[in-house]
Amino acid sequence: MDIILIPGMWLTGAVWDETAEELRRLGHRPTALTLPGLADGRTATTLDDQVAAALEAIDAADRPLVVGHSAASTLAWLVADRRPDAVARVALVGGFPAADGETYFDVFPVQDGVVPFPGWEPFEGPDTADLDAAARDRLAAGAVPVPGGVATGIVRLTDERRYDIPVTLICPEFSPDDVKGWIADGDLPELDRARDVTYADLDSGHWPMTSCPKELARVLDGLTR
Template sequence: MDILLIAGLWLDASAWDDVVPELTALGHRPVPITLPGQGDGAASATLDDQLAAVLAAVDASPGKPLVVGHSAAATLAWLAADARPGNVAGVAMIGGFPAADGRAYADFFAVEDGVMPFPGWAPFEGADSADLDAATRDRIAAHAVPVPEAVARGVVRLTDERRLGVPVVLVCPEFTPAEAQKWIAAGESPDLARVADLRYVDLDSGHWPMASRPRELARVLAEAAGS
């Protein structure tokens, strides 16, 4: 099965470099997606541009792919399910929840000169980054790509209720499945509360398991594709 890999904020497609060979060895075809504005130098990219890149990968797949979104890109993966509900086998969300219709995509940090730069590690101290050694932190920070303002502040539009029938696997890295269930029950993710087939998978890692636990993450995604 094709497994489309969408990295979160500040990451380009190389974020999946350690996951790709593991998924290939497990019999799948991993497809890391280069997002406009995050790896191609297009600082003027919009959220619609990024979604178009994801949908192009969905449309190019010979079968129904599993669409994987990390962190904020959980929303991009969900937007793909909304736009192509009959052409997506499932969605896996790693450490993130989809933004609700009408909300900003990822307006989390300060925008400077039209982009949202990586804010450094201070906001992610604790469970998010505890499993990253100094060298890995330095590598991620050195390769971080400022996210265009029109992506971060782009408005999410969900239009097709059939997306709720697409199976979702919520991979829980820096938080537990029990915590995720509590947050969803409290209303923090209205769509996930209505998904017909929602499964939780615990993964002992921080927020960036593609860097710290690539083999374990690949196995989780392969199991999600197989199911």
């Protein structure tokens, strides 16, 4: 199966290397994206530019499984909204889709036109409990500042057929029960309206493609059956 792997904030497609290798071994055709603004350093890149790049990958694939990590869960949902008939399933790893009108990822400040990787202090706890010093160093070394126009971009969702696409929440540093509670509390309106939501528990932190890449690949493989 074609599988589109979209990295979260500060990450390039290289973060998926080990997961993609295992997916190929399992018979799939993974494509790991390095999004505009991270591949070329263009600070003027916008969220729309990243959506367009992800759509190119969707259009070149055959009804793919679209996987978004962390903030890119919203990007995966955006391309599903734009191509509801072309996406077989959306898998969200450690993240949730923003609703229409919300900001893409307005969490850390924009500095000189970009959002730099803030270091590990904001992520201490369950997010990073499974990352040793070497893994943290590798992730930090590969982190690329994200253009401010991406992080502060406004999410626009227009096609309600997105709610018919099956969605799987892969739960690393939180549990399926946590997510169900957040949905019940009204915190995740897009998931509340989705008609086919399933959950996969993964015992890891926020970056399972680094800490347990083969296990993540096997979870994704199970979603293609």
